Amino acid sequence: SITGQGIFGRAQSLGDVLGGGFDASYFSDIKKTRKFLGISVGSSTSTQFSNASPELERQFSLIFSGFYDAISAAAGPLGLSLDEVQNRLKSFVIDIGKIDLKGLTAEQIQEKLAAVFGAAADRMAQYAIGGLEQFQKVGEGYFETLVRVASSVEAVSQALQLLGHQASALGVAASLDLVDLFGSAQDMVSATNDYFSLYYTSAEQAAARTGQISAALEALGLSMPGSIEGFRALVEAQNLTTEAGRAAYAALLQLAPAFADLIGAAQDAASAAAIADERLGLE
Numbered sequence: 001s002i003t004g005q006g007i008f009g010r011a012q013s014l015g016d017v018l019g020g021g022f023d024a025s026y027f028s029d030i031k032k033t034r035k036f037l038g039i040s041v042g043s044s045t046s047t048q049f050s051n052a053s054p055e056l057e058r059q060f061s062l063i064f065s066g067f068y069d070a071i072s073a074a075a076g077p078l079g080l081s082l083d084e085v086q087n088r089l090k091s092f093v094i095d096i097g098k099i100d101l102k103g104l105t106a107e108q109i110q111e112k113l114a115a116v117f118g119a120a121a122d123r124m125a126q127y128a129i130g131g132l133e134q135f136q137k138v139g140e141g142y143f144e145t146l147v148r149v150a151s152s153v154e155a156v157s158q159a160l161q162l163l164g165h166q167a168s169a170l171g172v173a174a175s176l177d178l179v180d181l182f183g184s185a186q187d188m189v190s191a192t193n194d195y196f197s198l199y200y201t202s203a204e205q206a207a208a209r210t211g212q213i214s215a216a217l218e219a220l221g222l223s224m225p226g227s228i229e230g231f232r233a234l235v236e237a238q239n240l241t242t243e244a245g246r247a248a249y250a251a252l253l254q255l256a257p258a259f260a261d262l263i264g265a266a267q268d269a270a271s272a273a274a275i276a277d278e279r280l281g282l283e
Contacts, residue, residue, distance in 0.1 A: 004029035006101035007056070008049065014064060014124070015090030022060040024052035027098060064094065067121045067143070071128050074150035077157065078172070080129065088128045094120060118143070135176060152176055155185035159192040162208050163200075209262050216255055220248050231259050 008027040026049065033043040068089055075085040099116055101109050121143035129146055136145045149172060156175040160166065170178070182188035196205065214224045225231045235252045239245035 001031050001033075002028055002102065003031050003045070004098070004100045004102055007052065007099045009060070009094065009096040009099075011093050011095040013090065014068060014092045014094055017061055017064050017094060018068060018090065022057050022064060022094075024057050024060055025049045026052055029100075063117055064120075067124055070147060071125050071143075074129060074146050077150045077154035078129065085128050089124065092124050092127050094124075096120060132172075135172070149176065152179045152185045155179065155189055158212075159189055162192060162196055162212070164208070206262060209258065213255060213259055213262065216251065220251055222248065222252075225259075228260060228263055231256065231263075 005028045006026070008025045010023055010025075012023055028048045029045065030048060031043055031045045033040055068086075071089060072082060072086055074080075075082045096116055099112065101112065104112065118141055122141045125143040125146045132142070132145055132149055135149050136142065140148075153172055153175045156170065156178055160170075179185050179188055182191060196208070200208070210224070217224055222234060225234055231252075235249065235256070238249040238252070240249060
């Protein structure tokens, strides 16, 4: 009789998964009972394995790759070395073992897989970036805590930088406390933007936006163009056959509306100044 059946994942490092894909198998636990004259006289168990489908392995690889990207993205906002975090992640050993799915409905299978992968993500996050247990909320896994903390700290940093302040001295606890006072990170960003647009001059707003866009381009190894045409040339110069080129291309398209607004505001200011000069000259 078959006593267990499902998916098996042998122990493998995340670095191996990222480089060569996740190695999965299907398994069946089999129990054999020996009988003599209808009486059971003993039993033995064994497990049979077979290769999992390439599509299943690909899906598992994508899941762990997504965890790797999300945890890596938390390094910057928390002031950690990206290389160190990624090196720790690559050395992390994924060992999900047997996932017994025998007799489960489709919904139950989905719930069980979510629990297995959620536990793996928690272990990965804690292994790579520890020390955030004090910030966990009730019922929140460590991976979820890491993502929330990092995104909140980043939101606080960007909001304060927009107003000309530095958030580096705040620390994680103070940043989270500030977010809680607003209700959420999104509420804080919205309130900051409203205050910025109402109480800062056009020149101050342009200077702050220029600094933000310049910093984003600098992180990509690119220089700030001086015109709409220059920005378009920068986009079209990216090599989409390379990973770096695709990343730069995506980031540039996301920055494009803000850059266009910035250039438009600068042109409007220049036109207004020219009109004022002409009026003064006529007077």
